[in-house]
Each structure stands twice: as C-alpha cells, then as structure tokens.
Amino acid sequence: IVALIILIGVASQLPKTSKDELKQVNFSSVIKDFGSLLKKPAFIIPMLLQGLTYVMLFSYSSASPFITQKLYNMTPQQFSIMFAVNGVGLIIVSQVVALLVEKLHRHILLIILTIIQVVGVALIILTLTFHLPLWVLLIAFFLNVCPVTSIGPLGFTMAMEERTGGSGNASSLLGLFQFILGGAVAPLVGLKGEFNTSPYMIIIFITAILLVSLQIIYFKMIKKQHVA
Structure with a gap:
C-alpha cells in the first residue's frame, strides 16, 4: 500500500519528458561510453572490487539460513537475531569508515576492509571444514559481511573518478555489474x-x-x- 501511494505521488508530481528530450537520447553514445570505461583499468578494478564484495553478501544471504539452521540447529528466531546483528554491523562499519575516510586514504581503508573480509572467509572455511563451535561461525559471518557496505561505496567512488563521459553512464554500469554478479553467483x-x-x-x-x-x-x- 505504501509503495502504491509513493508511486502515485511520484507519477503525479514528476514532470513529463518532452519528445525533444527523448530524441536527444543517443544509445550509441551510451554504448560507446561503456566501451571506453571498460578499457580503463583504473575503472575496471574498483568495479570488480565492488562487484566481488557483493558476491560475499549475496552468497552469505543464500547460504547462511541453511548452514545455521540445518547444520548448527539454530531456530528461525535465533537466525533472525543473527541476521539483524549483522545488518546493524553493516550500518556501524559504514558509518565508522565514513568518519575515517577524512583521515586515511581510501585505498588504505579498502585494503584494511578487504583483509577483514578475507579473515572472515578463512574463519568460515575452517569452521565449516572442522565443524567448529557456532560462536566461531557467527564471528566469521560478521567479519565477512560487515565490510560490504564500505568496500562498495569506496570502490564506486574510485571508479567514478575515472569516468570518461557522463556520470550517469558510469554509475549505471557500476550498479548493474554488482547486482548481476552477486545475483548470478548466489544460487550456486x-x-x-x-x-x-x-x-x-x-x-x-x-x-x-x-x-x-x-x-x-x-x-x-x-x-x-x-612515480610517473
């Protein structure tokens, strides 16, 4: 109901695009801009970093319900609490990084966050391989997931600095890639x-x-x- 109200409000207040404005849209230039962006390593690498961190998030969202409830016998209520705690962790980490970005270089922050995420991966693999206690798994999930909301924006910012054309084309490519990659891997x-x-x-x-x-x-x- 709320979504329907918002949709009606936007539809009634949003100005209509004129035919002249529609004619100005040149899809060939958009594709050309995409091509030039994908030739720039300084754009592609942050885009891949952003996309890969969403693979962590999407795969966690797909696997964690079965791992925690089937293998570790957590109840649905306990799983909900775990999921909520990790959600709060995502918010807290993103806010902390937003403060640190004024004091530390973005690439340094990106390295630190990636290390945290990789430590989480190592703990998850060790826990599931040797069936370590549940509390170890919960810590591992937290470390693996919480950096996502910071790595994503940092990668986005660094990639946007290398755009060759309109920022709309670059941002749409970044947004499309992260969800296609994450969504494609999650079912696996x-x-x-x-x-x-x-x-x-x-x-x-x-x-x-x-x-x-x-x-x-x-x-x-x-x-x-x-150096150059």
Missing part, C-alpha cells in the same frame, strides 16, 4: 543441496583470492602512476 551455493557447504566455501575462497589479487594489481598501478 546450493548446487549440492542444503547440507553440503562445499559450493559456498569454493565461491568465497575464489572471491577472496580475486579480491586480494585485484588489490595488489591496483596498488602497483597507483604506485606506478605516482
């Missing part, structure tokens, strides 16, 4: 059923390796630019 965590965690562990392990590799490449690229 359940390939072997709800009691088998190996697909989830493989996905987050590969994602962690890619995140670290991209950080190293990006750091070397920035260092080379500063």
Whole structure:
C-alpha cells in the first residue's frame, strides 16, 4: 500500500519528458561510453572490487539460513537475531569508515576492509571444514559481511573518478555489474543441496583470492602512476 501511494505521488508530481528530450537520447553514445570505461583499468578494478564484495553478501544471504539452521540447529528466531546483528554491523562499519575516510586514504581503508573480509572467509572455511563451535561461525559471518557496505561505496567512488563521459553512464554500469554478479553467483551455493557447504566455501575462497589479487594489481598501478 505504501509503495502504491509513493508511486502515485511520484507519477503525479514528476514532470513529463518532452519528445525533444527523448530524441536527444543517443544509445550509441551510451554504448560507446561503456566501451571506453571498460578499457580503463583504473575503472575496471574498483568495479570488480565492488562487484566481488557483493558476491560475499549475496552468497552469505543464500547460504547462511541453511548452514545455521540445518547444520548448527539454530531456530528461525535465533537466525533472525543473527541476521539483524549483522545488518546493524553493516550500518556501524559504514558509518565508522565514513568518519575515517577524512583521515586515511581510501585505498588504505579498502585494503584494511578487504583483509577483514578475507579473515572472515578463512574463519568460515575452517569452521565449516572442522565443524567448529557456532560462536566461531557467527564471528566469521560478521567479519565477512560487515565490510560490504564500505568496500562498495569506496570502490564506486574510485571508479567514478575515472569516468570518461557522463556520470550517469558510469554509475549505471557500476550498479548493474554488482547486482548481476552477486545475483548470478548466489544460487550456486546450493548446487549440492542444503547440507553440503562445499559450493559456498569454493565461491568465497575464489572471491577472496580475486579480491586480494585485484588489490595488489591496483596498488602497483597507483604506485606506478605516482612515480610517473
């Protein structure tokens, strides 16, 4: 009902686009701009970092209900509390990083957040492999998920600095990529059923390796630019 009210309000107040304005939209220039963006490593790497961190979030959202309730016998209520705590963690971490970004370089923050996320991945894999206690898994999930809302915006900001055309094209490409990548990978965590965690562990392990590799490449690229 609320969504319907908002839709009616927006539709009634939003000015109509004139035919002249519609004619000005040149889709070939949009595609060309996308192509030029995808040729710039300084744009692609932050875009990939942003997209890969959403793989962590989407795969967690898909796998955690089965892992916690089927393998660790958590009740739906307990799972809801865990999910809510991690949600609060996402908010808190993003606010803390928003304060730190004025004091630390964005790439330094990105490295720190990636390290935290990779530590979370290592703990998740160890916990699920050796069936460690539930509290270890909860900490691992927290470390793995909470940096997402900070890595995403930091990657977005760094990529937007390298745009070649209108900022709308760059931002739409960034937004599209992160949700396509995350949405495509999320269903794969359940390939072997709800009691088998190996697909989830493989996905987050590969994602962690890619995140670290991209950080190293990006750091070397920035260092080379500063030397030049």
